[in-house]
Amino acid sequence: MGSCANDGSTEYDDPASLEKMKEPVLPLKLMPLHTNGWLHDMKLSSPSAVFASNGTSSGAFDPIYRAWTKKYPSALNAFDHIVAYGKGKKIVLFLDYDGTLSPIVDEPDNAVMSDQMREVVRNAALHLPTAIISGRSRDKVFDFVKLTELYYAGSHGMDIMGPVGEHDSVTDRGSSINSNKKQGKEVKIFQAATEFLPMIDEVFRLLIEKTKAIEGVKVENNKFCVSVHYRNVEEKDWKVVAQCTNDVLKVYPRLRLTHGRKVLEVRPVIDWNKGKAVEFLLDSLELANCNNVLPIYIGDDRTDEDAFKVLRDDKRGFGILVSSVPKDSHALYSLIDPSEVMDFLKRLVMWIEGEALHKSQ
Ligand SMILES: [Mg+2]
Numbered sequence: 047m048g049s050c051a052n053d054g055s056t057e058y059d060d061p062a063s064l065e066k067m068k069e070p071v072l073p074l075k076l077m078p079l080h081t082n083g084w085l086h087d088m089k090l091s092s093p094s095a096v097f098a099s100n101g102t103s104s105g106a107f108d109p110i111y112r113a114w115t116k117k118y119p120s121a122l123n124a125f126d127h128i129v130a131y132g133k134g135k136k137i138v139l140f141l142d143y144d145g146t147l148s149p150i151v152d153e154p155d156n157a158v159m160s161d162q163m164r165e166v167v168r169n170a171a172l173h174l175p176t177a178i179i180s181g182r183s184r185d186k187v188f189d190f191v192k193l194t195e196l197y198y199a200g201s202h203g204m205d206i207m208g209p210v211g212e213h214d215s216v217t218d219r220g221s222s223i224n225s226n227k228k229q230g231k232e233v234k235i236f237q238a239a240t241e242f243l244p245m246i247d248e249v250f251r252l253l254i255e256k257t258k259a260i261e262g263v264k265v266e267n268n269k270f271c272v273s274v275h276y277r278n279v280e281e282k283d284w285k286v287v288a289q290c291t292n293d294v295l296k297v298y299p300r301l302r303l304t305h306g307r308k309v310l311e312v313r314p315v316i317d318w319n320k321g322k323a324v325e326f327l328l329d330s331l332e333l334a335n336c337n338n339v340l341p342i343y344i345g346d347d348r349t350d351e352d353a354f355k356v357l358r359d360d361k362r363g364f365g366i367l368v369s370s371v372p373k374d375s376h377a378l379y380s381l382i383d384p385s386e387v388m389d390f391l392k393r394l395v396m397w398i399e400g401e402a403l404h405k406s407q
Pocket residue numbers: 142143144145146345346347
């Protein structure tokens with residue numbers, strides 16, 4: 047039993063009862079195949095649009111945000127409750143990158159994580175298996191994070207550098223796996239959609255060409271997906287961004303569009319997402335189907351919802367949504383921003399160290 051200090055009134059027992067308190071959440075939907083639908087989604091995914099009425103983008107002291115945290119309690123306030131479930135279990139950490147470990151910035155190439163955050167993540171990885179799962183290409187995320195202690199899944203989990211385990215059950219899924227040495231350790235590379243690579247390259251070039259006249263747009267090749275960033279595009283031009291992307295995509299039925307934070311993402315139509323990547327990594331770590339494992343996933347994107355859902359549906363672990371504005375989610379808890387993520391990770395490591403000390407005495 048724990049209590050939520052942020053409002054002094056929220057009480058909850060366990061994940062099951064907490065879930066009962068929740069109203070049904072909106073499913074993660076694909077964008078409608080018409081430009082107006084895309085535009086609507088672009089506006090909805092923009093925090094500035096959500097909070098335009100009161101002019102603030104951070105809801106820490108906002109009554110609406112505080113009401114929202116009754117549904118998605120702060121993971122810091124609920125920390126004791128979370129680790130109570132981790133007691134005696136192996137905790138596995140999954141982290142999104144942009145907006146979770148690094149602040150959202152205007153120029154995607156400048157989304158560097160602070161040295162302090164890097165140290166906190168490194169320390170976490172020394173104490174528990176830690177993976178970063180991002181929409182960016184795996185190499186790009188590694189360039190930002192620069193830690194060899196982690197597992198990396200780029201392109202929304204379609205490009206995974208994982209550990210070499212005894213069981214390669216993933217080969218059953220018919221995807222390519224290679225064992226090799228990379229970034230300092232023995233790893234297994236799993237790529238779910240290699241046959242899409244030429245198509246993705248082609249679409250990347252077409253999108254650059256199509257959108258070159260739109261000021262502020264940035265098209266990024268993330269190997270197994272293409273991101274069209276519109277965070278620097280004036281809102282009046284968002285419709286043009288959606289239209290250009292639509293025009294390119296309509297002749298590629300094997301590609302689909304999803305939505306991140308001020309980014310449109312073109313992805314292969316395959317049954318693979320961040321949730322599948324979590325399952326794959328747990329498999330690889332030989333920590334799947336274990337009652338003594340507690341996975342925790344922290345992320346801020348709509349694409350992270352697939353992972354939240356996997357953990358929630360299986361009652362396997364906790365999803366923590368990073369958001370300074372209220373939104374529906376499959377996560378169970380929330381944190382406001384990357385600085386709170388850092389605080390949470392520090393406390394988690396301290397708790398693990400305390401547990402280890404306690405055990406050794
Ligand atoms: Mg993110």
